[in-house]
Amino acid sequence: MIDYSILSWLIWLPIAGGVALLAMDAMGNKACRQVALLVSIATFLLSTQLYSYFDMATAVMQFQENIPWIDAFSANYHLGIDGISMPLIILTTFTTVLVVLAGWQVIQNKTAQYMASFLIMEGLMVGVFASLDAVLFYVFWEAMLVPMFLIIGIWGGPNRVYATIKFFLYTFLGSVFMLVALIYMYMKSGSFSILDFHMLPMSMTEQVLIFIAFLMAFAVKVPMWPVHTWLPDAHVEAPTGGSVILAAIMLKIGGYGFLRFSLPITPDASHSLMWLIVFMSLVAVVYIGFVALVQQDMKKLIAYSSIAHMGFVTLGIFLVFALVDNNGTQQGASLGMEGGIIQMVSHGFISGALFLCVGVLYDRMHSRQIGDYGGVVNTMPVFAAFMVFFAMANAGLPGTSGFVGEFMVILASFKANFWFAFLAATTLILGAAYSLWMVKRVVFGEIANDNVRALEDVNAREFVILATLAIAVLVFGLWPQPLIEVMHASVDNLLVHVSVSKLPAPETGVALLNAVQP
Amino acid sequence: MTIPLSDFMPLAPEIFVLSMACIILVVEAFVGTKLRHISYVLSQLTLLVAALVTWNMLDVERVIVLGGTFIHDPMAALLKTSIFLITIGAFVYARSFHSSSGALRGEYYVLGLFAVLGTMVMVSAHSLLTIYLGLELLSLSLYAMVAFDRDSPVASEAAMKYFVLGALASGMLLYGMSMLYGATGSLDLGEISQALSEPGQNSMILIFGLCFIVVGLAFKFGAVPFHMWVPDVYDGAPTAVTLFIGSAPKIAAFAMAMRLLVESLGSLSVDWQGMLIILSVLSLALGNVIAIAQTNIKRMLAYSTISHVGFLLLGLLAGTTEGYSASMFYAITYALMAIGGFGMIILISRAGYEANLLDDFKGLNDRSPWFAFMMLILMFSMAGVPPTVGFYAKLSVLQAIIHVDMVWLALVAVFFSIIGAFYYIRLVKLMYFDKPETEEPLAVSADMQMAISFNGLLVLGLGLFPGGLLALCASVLA
Numbered sequence: 001m002i003d004y005s006i007l008s009w010l011i012w013l014p015i016a017g018g019v020a021l022l023a024m025d026a027m028g029n030k031a032c033r034q035v036a037l038l039v040s041i042a043t044f045l046l047s048t049q050l051y052s053y054f055d056m057a058t059a060v061m062q063f064q065e066n067i068p069w070i071d072a073f074s075a076n077y078h079l080g081i082d083g084i085s086m087p088l089i090i091l092t093t094f095t096t097v098l099v100v101l102a103g104w105q106v107i108q109n110k111t112a113q114y115m116a117s118f119l120i121m122e123g124l125m126v127g128v129f130a131s132l133d134a135v136l137f138y139v140f141w142e143a144m145l146v147p148m149f150l151i152i153g154i155w156g157g158p159n160r161v162y163a164t165i166k167f168f169l170y171t172f173l174g175s176v177f178m179l180v181a182l183i184y185m186y187m188k189s190g191s192f193s194i195l196d197f198h199m200l201p202m203s204m205t206e207q208v209l210i211f212i213a214f215l216m217a218f219a220v221k222v223p224m225w226p227v228h229t230w231l232p233d234a235h236v237e238a239p240t241g242g243s244v245i246l247a248a249i250m251l252k253i254g255g256y257g258f259l260r261f262s263l264p265i266t267p268d269a270s271h272s273l274m275w276l277i278v279f280m281s282l283v284a285v286v287y288i289g290f291v292a293l294v295q296q297d298m299k300k301l302i303a304y305s306s307i308a309h310m311g312f313v314t315l316g317i318f319l320v321f322a323l324v325d326n327n328g329t330q331q332g333a334s335l336g337m338e339g340g341i342i343q344m345v346s347h348g349f350i351s352g353a354l355f356l357c358v359g360v361l362y363d364r365m366h367s368r369q370i371g372d373y374g375g376v377v378n379t380m381p382v383f384a385a386f387m388v389f390f391a392m393a394n395a396g397l398p399g400t401s402g403f404v405g406e407f408m409v410i411l412a413s414f415k416a417n418f419w420f421a422f423l424a425a426t427t428l429i430l431g432a433a434y435s436l437w438m439v440k441r442v443v444f445g446e447i448a449n450d451n452v453r454a455l456e457d458v459n460a461r462e463f464v465i466l467a468t469l470a471i472a473v474l475v476f477g478l479w480p481q482p483l484i485e486v487m488h489a490s491v492d493n494l495l496v497h498v499s500v501s502k503l504p505a506p507e508t509g510v511a512l513l514n515a516v517q518p
Numbered sequence: 519m520t521i522p523l524s525d526f527m528p529l530a531p532e533i534f535v536l537s538m539a540c541i542i543l544v545v546e547a548f549v550g551t552k553l554r555h556i557s558y559v560l561s562q563l564t565l566l567v568a569a570l571v572t573w574n575m576l577d578v579e580r581v582i583v584l585g586g587t588f589i590h591d592p593m594a595a596l597l598k599t600s601i602f603l604i605t606i607g608a609f610v611y612a613r614s615f616h617s618s619s620g621a622l623r624g625e626y627y628v629l630g631l632f633a634v635l636g637t638m639v640m641v642s643a644h645s646l647l648t649i650y651l652g653l654e655l656l657s658l659s660l661y662a663m664v665a666f667d668r669d670s671p672v673a674s675e676a677a678m679k680y681f682v683l684g685a686l687a688s689g690m691l692l693y694g695m696s697m698l699y700g701a702t703g704s705l706d707l708g709e710i711s712q713a714l715s716e717p718g719q720n721s722m723i724l725i726f727g728l729c730f731i732v733v734g735l736a737f738k739f740g741a742v743p744f745h746m747w748v749p750d751v752y753d754g755a756p757t758a759v760t761l762f763i764g765s766a767p768k769i770a771a772f773a774m775a776m777r778l779l780v781e782s783l784g785s786l787s788v789d790w791q792g793m794l795i796i797l798s799v800l801s802l803a804l805g806n807v808i809a810i811a812q813t814n815i816k817r818m819l820a821y822s823t824i825s826h827v828g829f830l831l832l833g834l835l836a837g838t839t840e841g842y843s844a845s846m847f848y849a850i851t852y853a854l855m856a857i858g859g860f861g862m863i864i865l866i867s868r869a870g871y872e873a874n875l876l877d878d879f880k881g882l883n884d885r886s887p888w889f890a891f892m893m894l895i896l897m898f899s900m901a902g903v904p905p906t907v908g909f910y911a912k913l914s915v916l917q918a919i920i921h922v923d924m925v926w927l928a929l930v931a932v933f934f935s936i937i938g939a940f941y942y943i944r945l946v947k948l949m950y951f952d953k954p955e956t957e958e959p960l961a962v963s964a965d966m967q968m969a970i971s972f973n974g975l976l977v978l979g980l981g982l983f984p985g986g987l988l989a990l991c992a993s994v995l996a
């Protein structure tokens with residue numbers, strides 16, 4: 001075991017690095033970039049320790065730290081991770097390194113503040129994944145908005161102010177209702193510990209209301225249809241690094257919230273409202289897929305495709321109820337959930353990579369319009385190879401990580417209901433259509449204009465970034481076993497937990513009879 | 519009636535502040551213009567000593583002296599200490615304001631000290647008369663302070679409005695007190711409380727009295743619908759005065775509510791609870807919505823004050839010790855944020871130009887990243903975004919209100935705080951996303967820089983470690 005508080009280090013090292021960067025503003029952009037890279041790499045290397053020392057056989061929270069924090073609320077500084085949060089933490093530290101690299105040359109204005117924002121956000125995001133105390137979780141969850149608000153607003157595109165205020169207010173709106181729910185459960189259980197919340201028995205009405213409060217917070221974050229409208233705006237206006245973090249990590253926090261809060265705290269409500277989530281997810285997959293098809297702006301297209309892919313995540317997570325109902329046992333029910341989690345990690349790589357690809361083009365041409373491009377392959381062959389590869393992965397090509405998650409979720413939905421599977425599978429067509437059509441228009445064909453003719457291929461820095469991501473996408477596509485092993489115990493434990501009703505004794509029988517009616 | 523000398527011990531801070539205020543007044547009259555800053559130094563020393571003395575009285579048992587008119591308990595000690603510390607900050611900002619506007623005047627500090635004395639009397643009042651005495655001492659000092667800049671028509675108008683409406687509210691309060699006296703036969707808060715607990719009360723006259731008292735209180739708080747003076751006075755008064763009005767008197771108003779509603783009229787809590795719900799919801803709604811339409815930052819902060827008062831009242835109306843301590847935490851931390859916010863306005867003012875528009879904050883990040891960051895902390899704290907202290911203030915109030923099964927009220931409160939978030943982040947937008955209108959660097963004195971930095975970092979630091987102050991607020995009420 002590790003004998004130092006590794007999770008605290010992972011949270012506070014980047015935050016301290018960010019604060020230090022703010023203080024060394026005067027030392028010039030170069031020094032700031034180097035320090036930022038150093039801190040982010042150190043954090044990433046440190047986070048790989050989590051994997052090395054992780055005990056895959058148990059679902060118990062590991063690397064726990066528990067220190068009294070606010071006595072008045074009996075809130076503790078309680079950290080700990082299981083197989084669900086561990087991969088997401090490593091994804092966070094990994095992505096941050098790439099984001100720091102991606103902003104290397106482009107960001108000349110207030111470089112120190114830019115890098116500091118990303119480092120501070122990294123620490124806060126790790127904090128979200130590692131918190132086992134609701135107050136601590138909420139503090140990280142909300143504090144995360146502040147750096148992102150600044151990143152979009154300061155370094156974003158022309159319409160950045162509108163986009164960032166929309167982003168902030170949308171997410172704030174969702175989360176305050178979660179706060180009320182958390183306080184309510186504190187009143188019931190006498191502590192803010194998330195693990196205590198998992199054990200808290202609650203009546204059906206309470207569960208449904210709390211479920212809806214959580215849904216408001218997490219659905220906005222994911223984002224699920226119909227509260228997704230902030231995402232295309234935010235993505236389009238955000239600088240490349242901001243888009244990558246948004247797509248790769250921030251959206252996952254919504255999915256993580258469902259796994260850590262909604263399912264285990266309100267299992268009965270989740271069960272009876274499963275149809276709602278499945279419906280919203282399928283709408284995201286099908287309808288948003290069509291919306292993505294008609295986009296003229298590359299970033300917007302990828303943003304909509306993110307929403308569609310995240311629909312798969314929520315679909316996979318909530319299918320477990322349908323599977324348990326159909327099979328009568330938990331055997332095989334973990335398929336959908338594991339698929340959803342793999343999809344989260346994989347989408348982190350792929351969408352991040354696609355946004356970086358658009359960033360590479362945008363840095364050269366200062367346009368994101370598909371119509372301004374054409375024939376990029378002629379002038380940027382190496383880049384074109386990467387972009388085609390990532391687009392294929394986005395479409396779910398077997399052999400890439402995009403395939404694994406989607407396939408598992410579709411398989412699970414087949415076991416649950418044919419029509420779920422039918423609708424979910426349309427993504428194979430739609431995803432291929434919008435990804436490949438974009439590639440066709442941007443990358444292939446004749447050279448469209450003189451601007452494209454003047455393009456230079458990727459430099460070493462960009463090559464390293466894209467190649468790293470390409471390797472990650474391939475590795476998890478061909479050999480997802482390590483990821484599945486890590487999460488298996490935790491997912492199984494969650495399933496067992498979810499299938500036990502939390503209703504007070506006399507109500508249980510009635511509720512099981514009318515499980516569909518809240 | 520003879521009063522034993524020991525009765526005066528709990529009054530030591532009051533007596534000290536009073537004597538010092540008189541001494542400074544005399545000194546002020548005799549020193550030449552060159553030594554004008556001496557009254558500032560003396561006032562700060564007075565407040566510092568008083569803060570130390572009261573802080574040491576925190577553990578003193580609850581005593582009632584001077585024939586039942588004056589109470590000293592841990593709550594009074596904590597509130598007074600925070601009033602002193604907040605006022606020290608306010609005076610630092612005020613001095614910077616006065617030196618940049620070229621009119622360093624000692625009367626400000628003397629009036630300020632008398633106002634502080636008024637708040638102290640209110641905090642420690644144990645009879646209706648003492649409450650009224652403290653309130654009037656505070657109000658009269660404030661009226662004079664608002665009219666301080668006698669050549670400014672806006673300030674004179676604001677002072678006039680404040681005075682007329684304030685007099686009306688005092689009249690209401692007195693009328694309510696007289697009914698209470700008529701019904702119970704006593705001015706002593708303890709005796710009133712005892713009389714009310716006996717059966718056979720004339721509830722009609724009591725409820726009428728309560729209504730008038732609540733109206734008077736709501737006026738002092740600036741709660742809707744008795745808020746009309748707030749924006750005009752905040753806007754019209756010199757910024758140095760606004761920041762004082764917006765901070766320490768709010769703590770005193772909280773104390774007055776505690777003494778009147780909780781300690782003496784506790785058995786009527788069902789009645790005042792309903793009244794406070796109306797005041798609170800209206801304040802939250804109107805304050806937050808109208809603040810959006812403001813272009814003048816002082817007016818915006820005035821409406822923001824109104825909405826914060828709504829939150830503060832939520833804790834009071836919960837009617838539990840938990841709620842009272844949440845409100846107390848809210849009052850103290852709000853005062854801290856308010857002086858910071860108004861201090862920032864002084865900070866960006868230049869010689870001969872009093873900043874009061876939101877646009878004056880444009881591009882502050884380009885002119886001074888550090889102070890932009892301080893303002894960012896203050897704004898996010900007012901919006902209730904962690905990890906700042908404003909979040910815990912809201913959290914503890916929400917918790918208290920949910921504990922008494924008024925979840926709907928908590929939902930209303932968080933809903934309006936989302937609307938409120940908009941105008942706070944709009945200010946952040948101006949500072950960070952817009953280009954500055956002037957490249958002129960900020961000309962700020964060193965003590966002002968220190969004070970603002972300390973203020974901002976305190977808001978952040980209390981946000982990371984709120985446990986101590988929360989526990990303190992809970993323990994003084996236990």
